[in-house]
Amino acid sequence: MEHRLPFGERLAQAVASRKNPVCVGLDPRVASLPPSLRPTDSSNLALVASAYERFCLEVLDAVCDLVPIVKPQSAFFEEIGPDGVRALERVVRAATERGVLVIMDAKRGDIGTTATAYASAFLGSGEPGSASYSPFGADALTVNPFLGADTLEPFVQRCDAVGGGLFVLVKTSNPGSAFLQDVVSDNQSISERVAKCVEQLSQSRCGAAGYGSIGAVVGATYPEQLAAMRAMMPHAWILIPGYGAQGGAASDVRHGMDARGLGAIINSSRGIIFAYEQPRFAAADWKHSVRNATLAMIEDLAKT
Amino acid sequence: MEHRLPFGERLAQAVASRKNPVCVGLDPRVASLPPSLRPTDSSNLALVASAYERFCLEVLDAVCDLVPIVKPQSAFFEEIGPDGVRALERVVRAATERGVLVIMDAKRGDIGTTATAYASAFLGSGEPGSASYSPFGADALTVNPFLGADTLEPFVQRCDAVGGGLFVLVKTSNPGSAFLQDVVSDNQSISERVAKCVEQLSQSRCGAAGYGSIGAVVGATYPEQLAAMRAMMPHAWILIPGYGAQGGAASDVRHGMDARGLGAIINSSRGIIFAYEQPRFAAADWKHSVRNATLAMIEDLAKT
Numbered sequence: 001m002e003h004r005l006p007f008g009e010r011l012a013q014a015v016a017s018r019k020n021p022v023c024v025g026l027d028p029r030v031a032s033l034p035p036s037l038r039p040t041d042s043s044n045l046a047l048v049a050s051a052y053e054r055f056c057l058e059v060l061d062a063v064c065d066l067v068p069i070v071k072p073q074s075a076f077f078e079e080i081g082p083d084g085v086r087a088l089e090r091v092v093r094a095a096t097e098r099g100v101l102v103i104m105d106a107k108r109g110d111i112g113t114t115a116t117a118y119a120s121a122f123l124g125s126g127e128p129g130s131a132s133y134s135p136f137g138a139d140a141l142t143v144n145p146f147l148g149a150d151t152l153e154p155f156v157q158r159c160d161a162v163g164g165g166l167f168v169l170v171k172t173s174n175p176g177s178a179f180l181q182d183v184v185s186d187n188q189s190i191s192e193r194v195a196k197c198v199e200q201l202s203q204s205r206c207g208a209a210g211y212g213s214i215g216a217v218v219g220a221t222y223p224e225q226l227a228a229m230r231a232m233m234p235h236a237w238i239l240i241p242g243y244g245a246q247g248g249a250a251s252d253v254r255h256g257m258d259a260r261g262l263g264a265i266i267n268s269s270r271g272i273i274f275a276y277e278q279p280r281f282a283a284a285d286w287k288h289s290v291r292n293a294t295l296a297m298i299e300d301l302a303k304t
Numbered sequence: 305m306e307h308r309l310p311f312g313e314r315l316a317q318a319v320a321s322r323k324n325p326v327c328v329g330l331d332p333r334v335a336s337l338p339p340s341l342r343p344t345d346s347s348n349l350a351l352v353a354s355a356y357e358r359f360c361l362e363v364l365d366a367v368c369d370l371v372p373i374v375k376p377q378s379a380f381f382e383e384i385g386p387d388g389v390r391a392l393e394r395v396v397r398a399a400t401e402r403g404v405l406v407i408m409d410a411k412r413g414d415i416g417t418t419a420t421a422y423a424s425a426f427l428g429s430g431e432p433g434s435a436s437y438s439p440f441g442a443d444a445l446t447v448n449p450f451l452g453a454d455t456l457e458p459f460v461q462r463c464d465a466v467g468g469g470l471f472v473l474v475k476t477s478n479p480g481s482a483f484l485q486d487v488v489s490d491n492q493s494i495s496e497r498v499a500k501c502v503e504q505l506s507q508s509r510c511g512a513a514g515y516g517s518i519g520a521v522v523g524a525t526y527p528e529q530l531a532a533m534r535a536m537m538p539h540a541w542i543l544i545p546g547y548g549a550q551g552g553a554a555s556d557v558r559h560g561m562d563a564r565g566l567g568a569i570i571n572s573s574r575g576i577i578f579a580y581e582q583p584r585f586a587a588a589d590w591k592h593s594v595r596n597a598t599l600a601m602i603e604d605l606a607k608t
Contacts, residue, residue, distance in 0.1 A: 029417075043432070045439060075414055075421040081439025082390040089386050109448060110379055110411055111478040113333075117379040128347070135349060135385025144413060146450035146473060150480030169450060174415040176454030180497065185489040193484065 004125070004132070007101075007140055007165030008202070011237060012209030014068030014101050015262065020298040023103065023239065024063050025269025026072040026091060028052040032274045034286035049083035052076075056091040059273050062290040064098035066298065069139075071239075071267055074106040092137050093126050102138045103167060103239065109144035111151050119158035132162035140165035142217060142239070145194045146180075156201055156214060165213040165237070170194050170229060173219025173242035191225065195232045202236040211237050211263060218256060220248025220266070227255035230263070238264040243297075244271030250300045268297055308429070308436070311405075311444055311469030312506070315541060316513030318372030318405055319566065324602040327407065327543065328367050329573025330376040330395060332356040336578045338590035353387035356380070360395040363577050366594040368402035370602065373443075375543075375571055378410040396441050397430050406442045407471060407543065413448035415455050423462035427469075436466035444469035446521060446543070449498045450484075460505055460518060469517040469541070474498050474533060477523025477546035495529065499536045506540040515541050515567060522560060524552025524570070531559035534567070542568040547601075548575035554604045572601055 004010070015021050030042045030051070037055050039047035060070065072095075077088035095102045108118040119141070124130075126137025143155055145168050155166055171181055171191045181191045188196075195216060202212030215237035218229045230238065238256045242248040243266050256264035271278075275293030276286035283289045308314070319325050334346045334355070341359050343351035364374065376399075381392035399406045412422040423445070428434075430441025447459055449472050459470050475485055475495045485495045492500075499520060506516030519541035522533045534542065542560045546552040547570050560568035575582075579597030580590035587593045 027418075073418060073421075075412075075418045075425070078425040079421040079439075081425070082386060082393050084439075085389040086386040107414055107448075108379075108411070109450075111476060114331075114377060114379045117377075117383040121379070121382040121385070135383075135388075144411075144448050144450050146413075146448050146484060147476045148478055148480030148483040148485070150478060150483070172415060172451045174452055174454060176452030179452040179454070180450060180484075180494055181452070183487065183489045183494060183497070185487045190484055190487060190494065193487070 004163035006163050006205065006207055006213045007159065008205070008211045008213040008237060009207035009209060010139065010163070011069065011101060011165065011265070012207065012211060012262070015265070018066065018068045020067065020301060021265045022067045022294065022297055022301070023069045023071050023265045023267040024059065024067055024272050024294065025105070025267050026056045026059060026070055027076050027269040027273065028055050029076060032277070034276055036286070045080045046083045048080050049087040052080070052084065053087040053090055057094050058287055059290055060095055060098050060100065062287040063294050064100050066291070066294050067100065069101040069103060069265055070095050071103040071105045073269070074104060089136055096126060096137065101140070103140040103142065104136060104138035105142045107142050107144050107169065109147050109151060111147055112154070115151050115154040116158070119155045123158045123164035124162040134162070140167060142167045142169065144169050145197070149197045152197070152201070159213050165215060167215045167217045167237070167239040168194060168198050170198065170216040171218045171222055171225050173221045173246055173248070177219065191229070192232065195229055198236050199233040202233070206235050209262070211235055215239060217241065220253045221246055223252040223255050226252070230256050230258070234258070239267060240264050241267045244268045250303065253301070266301060272297065308467035310467050310509065310511055310517045311463065312509070312515045312517040312541060313511035313513060314443065314467070315373065315405060315469065315569070316511065316515060316566070319569070322370065322372045324371065324605060325569045326371045326598065326601055326605065327373045327375050327569045327571040328363065328371055328576050328598065329571050330360045330363060330374055331573040331577065332359050332380050336581070338580055340590070349384045350387045352384050353391040356384070356388065357391040357394055361398050362591055363594055364399055364402050364404065366591040367598050368404050370595070370598050371404065373405040373407060373569055374399050375407040375409045377573070378408060393440055400430060400441065405444070407444040407446065408440060408442035409446045411446050411448050411473065413451050413455060415451055416458070419455050419458040420462070423459045427462045428466040438466070444471060446471045446473065448473050449501070453501045456501070456505070463517050464509070469519060471519045471521045471541070471543040472498060472502050474502065474520040475522045475526055475529050477525045477550055477552070481523070495533070496536065499533055502540050503537040506537070510539050513566070515539055519543060521545065524556045525550055527556040527559045530556070534560050534562070538562070543571060544568050545571045548572045554607065557605070570605060576601065
C-alpha cells in the first residue's frame with residue numbers, strides 16, 4: 001500500500017495553501033453549457049459526454065490554482081449513461097493531475113460487501129497497479145447513513161487503507177430534509193445521532209490539524225443547525241452545500257467554521273461553473289467568468 | 305411518450321404469468337465466478353467487465369423462463385469502473401430482451417435536479433429515440449429516503465411519465481438497520497414514517513391488481529416488522545432481500561405477502577447465481593446449478 005497522508009490532513013494542507021475553503025461543484029448540464037461547447041445533437045450521448053469532459057477540464061484549468069477541492073456530481077454523468085461515467089473517471093483524473101482534491105458526490109450507501117464495492121470503486125488512487133487502486137480514484141466520497149452505522153464501516157476501513165475521506169449526510173440543504181433528519185427521540189434528532197457517530201469516527205483518527213478524515217454534509221440553508229453541528233463534531237470536516245444558488249450566504253456558512261476559520265469547505269456549483277450566465281461575471285471568454293466568480297466567492301467568504 | 309403499463313401492473317402480470325415471486329439478484333464477484341468464466345487477469349478491468357457481462361447473460365438465459373424479475377446490484381459493476389458500468393447497461397438490455405423485468409439496485413437519493421438526473425439515468429426504456437429513453441433503461445429503481453419525502457418526488461414523476469417503479473428503503477436487512485430506522489418518535493418509527501409516505505404514493509396510483517408502482521424494501525431478516533409493514537402498505541409492492549444467504553426463510557418472507565400470496569417479490573442473489581458452489585446443486589454445467597437453485601427456491605416459497 002502506498003503511503004499517502006490521511007484525507008483530513010491533506011484537506012487541511014490544501015485549504016491552508018490556497019487560503020480559502022471553496023469547493024467547486026462540477027455539475028454539467030447540457031442546456032447550461034457555454035454555447036461554444038454545446039453538442040450539435042444533444043440526443044447523442046457520446047457527444048454530450050465529450051462536451052461534459054471538455055467543459056469540466058476547462059473549469060479545472062480556470063480554478064485549479066485558486067481552490068483546494070472540487071466536487072463532481074455523479075448523477076449528471078450517470079444521466080448520460082456509460083459514456084458519461086467514462087467522462088467522470090477522466091474528470092477525476094484530470095483534477096488529481098492538476099493538484100486539486102476530489103470529493104465524489106455520489107451519496108452511496110449499502111450493506112456489507114456491497115458497501116465495500118462502492119468504497120473500492122470511488123476511494124483510492126487512480127493509478128492502475130497501485131495497491132490502493134480505485135477506478136474512479138477520488139479522495140473522498142459522500143455517503144448516506146440511512147442503512148445504519150454498521151454500513152459506514154466498510155467505507156471507513158477503505159479510507160483508513162488508502163488515505164481517503166468520507167462526508168456523511170447529516171443535515172441536507174433541501175426544504176424537506178426535516179422529514180426524517182429532524183425527528184427527535186430521547187432528546188436527539190436523527191441528524192444528531194449521525195453527527196455523534198461521525199465525530200467518534202473522526203476524533204479517533206484526528207490528524208495534526210485537529211481534523212479526522214470522516215466528515216459531514218450540513219447544508220448552509222439551516223445556519224442554526226450548522227452551528228449546533230459544528231459544536232457536536234469538533235474533529236470533523238463539514239462540507240457545506242447550499243451557498244449561492246440555493247440561498248446560503250457567507251454569514252450563514254461561517255457557522256460551520258471553527259474559531260480559526262477552519263473545519264469547513266463551502267461548495268458552489270452553478271454559481272461558479274455557469275457564471276457566464278450572470279451579468280456581473282460577463283466576459284468574452286466563459287472561463288474568465290468562472291474564474292471571476294470563484295475569486296468573488298473567495299472574497300465574499302474572507303469578509304465574514 | 306410511448307404507452308407502457310405502470311410498473312405495478314407489469315409486475316403483477318409477470319408474477320402471475322411465472323407463478324412465483326422470485327427476483328434473481330445479479331451480483332457478480334470476480335472471485336466467485338464459475339472457473340470457466342474467470343478472467344485470466346483479474347486486475348484487467350476490461351476483462352473482468354466482459355466476464356461479468358457474459359456471466360449475467362448466461363444467468364439470464366438460465367432463469368428467464370422461470371422468474372418475473374431480476375435485480376442487478378450496481379455497486380459490483382461500478383467497482384470495476386466505466387467498463388463495468390457499460391456491462392451493466394448491456395445486462396439490463398439483455399434482460400429486457402428476454403422478457404424479464406429489471407430492478408436497478410442502486411439505492412440512489414439526492415435533491416432536486418440531481419434526483420431528476422438519477423431518475424432519467426435509470427428509469428425508462430433503453431431504446432434510443434424513444435421519448436421515455438433512459439441510458440440504463442431499468443423498469444424500477446431502489447431509492448434511499450434519508451434526504452426527505454420531497455426528494456422522492458422527482459423519481460415518482462419519472463415513474464408516472466415512463467411506467468417505471470420505485471422500491472424505497474423502509475427497513476433494511478442488515479444487523480445495524482435499527483440505528484436510524486427503528487428510532488421512534490410520536491409513536492412511529494422512522495421506517496413507519498417512510499412506509500406511510502410509500503403507501504400514499506402507491507395508493508393514489510393503484511392499478512387493477514391492487515398495487516401501485518411505488519414499492520418498499522423490507523428485509524426478510526426482521527419478519528415481525530415485515531408483517532407490520534405489509535399491513536401499513538396494502539397497496540405497495542414489497543421487495544424482500546435477505547432470503548437464503550442472509551438467513552431469511554420462506555416462513556419469514558410469507559409475512560410480506562397479502563392473503564392471496566401476492567404483493568411481494570423475494571430476492572436471492574448469491575444463493576442462486578453462485579449455486580455451483582453448493583454441493584446440493586452441483587452439476588456438470590454451472591448454469592444447471594443456477595436453474596436448479598431457482599427451481600428449489602420457487603418450490604420452497606410455494607410450500608408456505
